Amino acid sequence: MIDTKADRLAKGGDVQGLLALRDELLSFSMLLVAEIQNGGGNARIIKQRLSRSLTGVLDELDTLGQTNAHAELKKMVTQLDSLDLSYQSRQPASPPSPSARLSRWRDIPSDLTRAEMIPSGRVEWALGERVMLHAVSLVGLWLVLFTAFEASRRKRQVKGLAKGLMPLFRWNDHLWIAGLGIVLPVVWYLGLTRLTPLGMHDLSLDDDEIAVLVSSIQVLGAFFMGAIAMLWATYWRWEKRGGFLCLRGGGVFVGWIMALLSAAAIPVAGWAKFISFKDDESMGFYLVGAAGLVAMGLLWLLWIGILNLCTPQANALRANLVSRTVLAWYLVASFCLVIGAELLRQEERYWMSKDSLFPTWTSETHLNGLEERVEREYQRELERILEAK
Helix, strand or coil, rough: CHHHHHHHHHHHHHHHHHHHHHHHHHHHHHHHHHHHHCCCCHHHHHHHHHHHHHHHEEEHHHHCCCCCHHHHHHHHHHHHCCCCCHHHCCCCCCCCCHHCHHHCCCCCCCCCHHHHHHHHHHHHHHHHHHHHHHHHHHHHHHHHHHHHHHHHHHHHHHHHHHHHHHCCCCCHHHHHHHHHHHHHHHHHHHHHHCCCCCCCCCCCCCHHHHHHHHHHHHHHHHHHHHHHHHHHHHHHHHHHHHHHCCCCCCCCHHHHHHHHHHHHHHHHHHHHHHHCCCHHHHHHHHHHHHHHHHHHHHHHHHHHHHHHHCCHHHHCCHHHHHHHHHHHHHHHHHHHHHHHHHHHHHHHHHHHHCCCCHHHHHCCCCCCCCHHHHHHHHHHHHHHEEEEE
């Protein structure tokens, strides 16, 4: 509409009418800009449409030979076009924090600091790890169910004998199981992912797919490390306590190797962050290899389960003793997963309350705090440009 009116005025040689149109357009633009602070419009869109409208008047001023007016308006349009608050222009090489999910937000305020971005990254990771814990809890549920089935399916004579031998298992044997199967995997996982660069917490789960893939492998690695170590610690301690009953069996060292492979998946997967892959396919092969370390542990557990299912009643005492003992600790470990998920929920809520940017309650308008600060900065810059006329 403005272009059509400007064209009509120019064809009629109405210089005063064209200048009046320019002044009306600028006055109306000031009204629009003033409404930005109330959430009345998108500042970037206002800037773009204002520049487009002024360009239409600018061309006609040049046609009518209004050199001074054209130069003034040209300067204004140039300043509008150069006004850029985008993340790419403001942080080309050193972003405040990669975990801030900033690529989702086109513009950022000039005074954004790294400290302000920490809460949003912590919220994101607390939520992400909580979801991962719930996922592995489902795997743990099947492990508990199978162990319970193995502990209860044998004949009464086998179960009665196993129950009678349970007092042989001492409290320090249980400490070995808890230490190797619960404490060690938790310390190993948290130590590598939280205290070393091998963790993904400095990346964004939302914007960086390698963070999701690597973190999933690391969580599964810690889970299967614990599951295998707990089972094999139980085998080992029963060999110590029941060796006189010929409860010894082969392959114990193979189980420990499988637990170590699952443990190794955590640093191996984390190292992907420091490798410059030539393409996504190369990265995929590397991560498949890291996931393969975890898969070997899973397949080994499945193999042990199949062997126990096929064990005849005459040789089932050792399997039943181990199943009875480790079942209680698998339940404890499952309870620990539930506690861990709840702790992560509380961590998420804590950091959410500290986040001054992304929650909607951090602003006076319907925007969040980050967007509101961007809009206010756009408003100040637009007012400065328009008032410079």
